[in-house]
Amino acid sequence: MxxxxxxxxxxxxxxxxxxxxxxxxxxxxxxxxxxxxxxxxxxxxxxxVPVEPHKCKCSDKNGDGKTHNHNHEKKEECCGGKGTGVNGKPCCGKGGKAPTAELPKFKKEPIVSKDDQKPKTKCCGGKGHDVKKHGEVCCGGKGHANEKKVEPVEKKKPKTKCCGGKGHDVEKHGKVCCGGKGHDDDKKEVAPTPEPIVEKQETKCCGGKGHDVKKNGKVCCGGKGHDKEKNVEIQEELKKEDNWDSLTVDFTEAFKSPNAKATKKSVKVFSKKGMTEVKATQTDNDADGLIKSAFTVSNIDLLDSDIYIFYSSLQGSSSKAGSIVQEKLREVSGLQRQPILLNLDEINDLDEYFVNVPSEKALYVMVVPSYDVDCPLDYFIQTLEENFNDHRLDKFPLRKLVGYTVLGLGDSESWPDKFCYQATKVDYWISHLGGRRIFPIGKVCMKYNGNDKIVEWANLLGDLLKDNEPILYEYDETVDNSDDDYDDNDSFDGSNDEEEGSDRDIDLEDVGGKDSNGGTRKINKNSLEVKQMIAKDSPTYKNLTKQGYKIVGSHSGVKICRWTKNELRGKGSCYKKSLFNIASSRCMELTPSLACSSKCVFCWRHGTNPVSKNWRWETDEPDFILENALAAHYSMIKQMRGVPGVIAERFINAFKVAHCALSLVGEPILYPYISKFIELLHEKKITSFLVCNAQHPESLRTIGRVTQLYVSIDASTKEELKKVDRPLYKDFWERMMECLDILRTVQSHQRTVFRLTLVKGFNMGEISSYADLVQRGEPCFIEVKGATFSGSSKDNVNSLTMQNIPYIEECKAFVERFVGELQRRGMEYEIAAEHAHSNCVLIAHRKFKIENKWHTHIDFEKFFQLLATGEPFTYMDYLQETPEWALYGNGGFAPGNVRVYRNEKKTSKNGEADDNRVHPDDLPALPVMQV
Ligand SMILES: Cc1cc2nc3c(=O)[nH]c(=O)nc-3n(C[C@H](O)[C@H](O)[C@H](O)COP(=O)(O)O)c2cc1C
Ligand code: SF4
Structure with a gap:
């Protein structure tokens, strides 16, 4: 009533x-x-007076603007006549419990968030609490100030904390301090509008224990209450950090610490001349929380540094970003030397930059994208991690740098959880290798106006170089073992999630090894995540399919080469027809590993394919690969049916693959089930031609029966091999030597071949050293082939031009000198066969010259018969005579084909006649190099 x-x-x-x-x-x-x-x-x-039912006269506007009297079941539920509910509930308007149906009334209030509607607030008991957590203002221990709860400012500021009467800052908390008397509503009304950064930032008081700015996103109040000025400063910084997406980040302010030099502790200070340590005295300034004893300070003149800008790129934006940064830094007045731009994926030996440094004033700027699929950067990150865990190396090799900074490119819209996560990894490992971060990691979303943000970042970096203020370096050995360095920046996955089990909780696992200084080194589990080698949505996949590759599963590929097509059309066969009797139209080129452990200069890959020293991807079953590879191969053959000149008989036979060239690109022997895969081939009566890069002796040792086993010998000396193959292994030469020993011993029953790919200017000099290798490996054959031109890439510092492609005469001259040297040493090798069109010549051991007739060809039927017996046999058991047309001097053009001569003589870039070389126009867009 x-x-x-x-x-x-x-x-x-x-x-x-x-x-x-x-x-x-x-x-x-x-x-x-x-x-x-x-x-x-x-x-x-x-x-x-009667208590049951409890009566309440409620002056609230119960939606109808009237005053109400109503009953409560229990008097504790009474609002005390104020018209609002208790315990955070709205007034029921009728007495008793507040019906949820009344919520729409509050929904009308724009300031009430969903969270507010949930009755989950708890009183802190007067200890002060976090608004975000409790969804309301602190009542100061006197009971909840209901009226405050409906204040618009309060609703929009759900994260403010009560300072517990110690005083706090307006800007930080979005209101004026109540001075411990409860919050002043009037003042709140004039409080600034909510800052989005405050809503996102879950600030928590450390309870006076002190905490790190970067870690917690704010300056420590030192337990004395939050300092207004510092909070304002950090607030600004956070606002900027929150805008990663738009990257309007003025890091320089954050780095200009006016008190940086003033602490009472003695810290390392690097003089302007290089990094010589000098003593500096600090006055008591720890209160700002930035300076810790572990920090080092440098006031080195950054304008005098040698700037190296490294980038890694799959689709070109990081490459462009690297150029932008280079250009912007060039504009910095006073910079002593021009910044150098380097493609990480094309660096022959990463150790030259990441174990050693190129100069004592080197400053690194790392421009890196992020991919949740495999990309070349994975190898770089893996290398940094391996270096960190390599007890043979200096513990902090990158301390020799003046400093470094990382600019990450990514897409925060499509990959919000992994936004620029690889930039974070790069930053993490460089800092763990001793690098001093001179500028905060930049993270640019490239989705919209990415380049503008890069310019902005680069300009800020330029400003920093000119800034004479000393820089506090966080890194020191005393902080080395902190397991939570990822907290220093955004979380590992790009989020600020503090949930247990989130990606940010990187568990640095003890791998048991001791570092060079006796300390225990840690490894990051996440960096060993298993990805697909070539995921369907990856740029590499698109790149490969564009070039005519069919990707099988996630790491294998097939492609039909031009010789297969040529033979179908009666236009000639590949050199393997001349040298070994392989029918090109029945040959399937396949690799079970599109990744490689080398980066040969003559390879078509131009650094875009995955590289790794070991297998680190999801693995497909061998039978799955074979079935799907055959299907893919046949689908490509089928497409040839309309091509003019296709010979019907060859076309039909092409659907019965007889040979498998396990080369194509990549390193087939990296695939862990390579022996099983070869067995499956043999079961289908498909011969196996396996080409290895002589970098995996452990696999070579255990490989089962192969029809023909190749080892690539791309150079005869350690220096040349490094230049030509750019192997990933540091002990690449020793590995190659071990492979040669295996051919001579464990695998001596196999039909072994040395494959030499001649590249002018790289590996055509040291004949005598080649002879040494032959002496060591004792191969059955030596196949010498001039490199073919695979197009060049501007990013590939070592990419070839036509000048590097030898003429057939040059190849022949090389072979003749080579054989002369072998014979001079008493080794029984002779030139046996050739395929002039491919610039290819075969040297064979004299044991294949039976009754004065070369037997370099293979009797395939015999091979399978021998295999079926299960008895041991050798290469001598399945020989076939080499036909006359294939012998050295006869050109090697297979009969039954019509040789097509070009009308126009092609010329190379320098205008030289090019008729003896394979012209780029003869090749697919990026042709297969070694078939
Ligand atoms: C398949 C694929 C995966 C990607 N994964 C991520 C990712 O995990 N995190 C991220 O921030 N950006 C991701 N991106 C966006 C790229 O990092 C971004 O486009 C970058 O600019 C590419 O640099 P690049 O052109 O130098 O290769 C991905 C892009 C593609 C195509
Ligand atoms: S040519 Fe072969 S061994 Fe060399 S990088 Fe290419 S795929 Fe690897």
């Missing part, structure tokens, strides 16, 4: 009594009625 009704009832009862009994009795009746009807209002809860 509302107040008005109660008054009417009281007057109604009192009037007739007054008329009959006079004034006194009527006054008594009025008093009694009032007690019954207004008991609670008049006497409070302690009155003797």
């Amino acid at each position: 509302d107040l008005q009704s109660k008054v009417y009832v009281a007057l109604g009862l009192a009037s007739p009594i007054y008329l009959y009994f006079g004034g006194r009795l009527s006054i008594l009746v009025v008093i009694w009625t009032s007690v019954v009807l207004f008991g609670k209002e008049i006497f409070g809860n302690g009155g003797e």
Whole structure:
């Protein structure tokens, strides 16, 4: 009953009594009625008037603007007549529990978030609490200030914390300090509008224990309450950090620490001349929380540094970003030397930069994208990690740098959880290798206006170079073993999630090894994540398919080469027809590993394919690969049916693959089930021609029966091999030597071939050293082939031009000198066969010259018969005579084909006649090099 009704009832009862009994009795009746009807209002809860049901006179606008009287089941549920509910609930308007159906009333309030509607707040008991956590303002221990809760500012500022009466900052908390007396509403009304950064930043008080700015996103108050000025400063910084997406980040302010030199502890200070340590005295300035004893300070003149900008790129944006940074830094006045731009993926030996450094003033700028699929950067990160865990190396090799910074490119919209995660990894490992971060990691979303943000970042970096303020370096050996360095920046996955088990909780696992200084080194588990080698949505996949490769599963590939097509059309076969009797139209080129452990200069890959020293990807089953590879191969053959000149008989036979060239690109022997795969080939009566890069002796040793086993010998000396193959292994030469020993011993029953790919200017000099290798490996054959031109890439510092492609005469001259040297040493090798069109010549051991006739060809039927017996056999058991046309001097053009001569003579870049070389126009866009 509302107040008005109660008054009417009281007057109604009192009037007739007054008329009959006079004034006194009527006054008594009025008093009694009032007690019954207004008991609670008049006497409070302690009155003797009825308690059940509890009555409440509620002055609230219950949506209808009227005053209400209502009952509560229990008096604790009463709002005390204020018109609001208790325990954070709205007023029920009727007494009793607040019905949830009334929530729409609050939804009208734009300031009420979903969180506010959930009755999950708990009183902190006067200890002060976090708004974000509790969803309301602190009541100061006096009970919840309900009116405050509906204040717009309060609702929009759900994260403010009560300072517990110690005073706090307006800007940080979005309101004026209440001075410990409870929050002043008036002041709150004039509080600034909510900052998005505050909403995102889950600041927590450390409880006076002190914490790190970067880690917690703010300056420590030192337990004395938050310092206004510092908070404002950091707030600004956070605002900027929050704008990673748009990268309007003025890092320079964050780095200009006016008190940096003033602490009482003695810290390392590097003089302007190089990195000589000098003593510096610090005054007491620890209060700003930035300076720790572990920090080092450098005031080296960055303008005098040698800047190296490294980039890694799959689709070109990081390459462009690297150029932008280079250009912007060039504009920095006072910079002593021009910045150097380097493609990480083309660096022959990463150790030259990441174990040693190129100069004592080197400053590295790392421009890196992120890919959640395999990309060349994976190898770089793996290398940094391996270096960190390599006890043979200096513990902090990158301390020799003046400093470094990382610019990450990514896409925060499509990969919000992994935004620029690889940039974070690069930053992490460089800092762990001793690098000093001179500028915060930049993270640019390239989705919209990425290049503008890069320019901005580069300009800020340029400003920093000119800035004379000393720089506090976080890194020192004393902080080396902190396991939470990822916290220093964004979380590992790009989020600030503090949930347990989130990616950020990087568990640095003890791998048991001791570092060079006796300390235990840690390894990061996440960096060993297993990816697909060539994921379907990866740029590498697109790149390969564009070039005509069919990707099988996630790491294998097939492609039909031009010789297969040529033979189908009766236009000639490949050199393997001349040298070994392989029918090109029935040959499938396949690799079970598109990744390689080398980066040969003559390889078509130009650094875009995965590289690795070992297998680190998801693995497909061998039978899956074979079935799908055959299907893919046949689908490509099928496409040839409409091509003019296709010979029907050859076309039909092409659907019965007889040979498998396990070369194509990549390193087939990297695939862990290579022996099983070869067995499956043999079961299908498909011969196996396996080409290895002589870098995996452990696999070569255990490889099963192969029809023909190749080892690539791309150079005869250690220096040349490094230049030509750019192997990933540091002990590449020793590995090659071990492979040669294996051919001579363990695998001596196999039909072994040395494959030499001649590249002018790289590996055509040292004949005598080649002879040494032959002496060591004792191969059955030596196949010498001029490199073919695979196009060049501007990023590939070692990419070849036509000048590096030898003529057939040059190849022949080389072979003749080579054989002369072998014979001079008493080794029984001779030139046996050739395929002039491919610039290819075969040297064979004299044991294949039976009754004065060369037997370099293979009897395939015999091979399978021998295999079926299960008995041991050797290469001598499945020989076939080499036909006349294939012998050296006869050109090697297979009969049954019509040789096509070009009308126009092609010329190379320098205008020289090019008729003896394979012209680029003869080749697919990026042709297969070694078939
Ligand atoms: C297959 C694929 C995966 C990607 N994964 C991520 C990722 O995990 N995190 C991220 O921030 N960006 C990711 N990106 C976006 C790229 O990092 C971004 O486009 C970058 O600019 C590419 O640099 P690049 O052109 O130098 O290769 C991915 C892009 C592609 C195509
Ligand atoms: S040519 Fe072969 S061994 Fe060399 S990088 Fe290419 S795939 Fe690897």
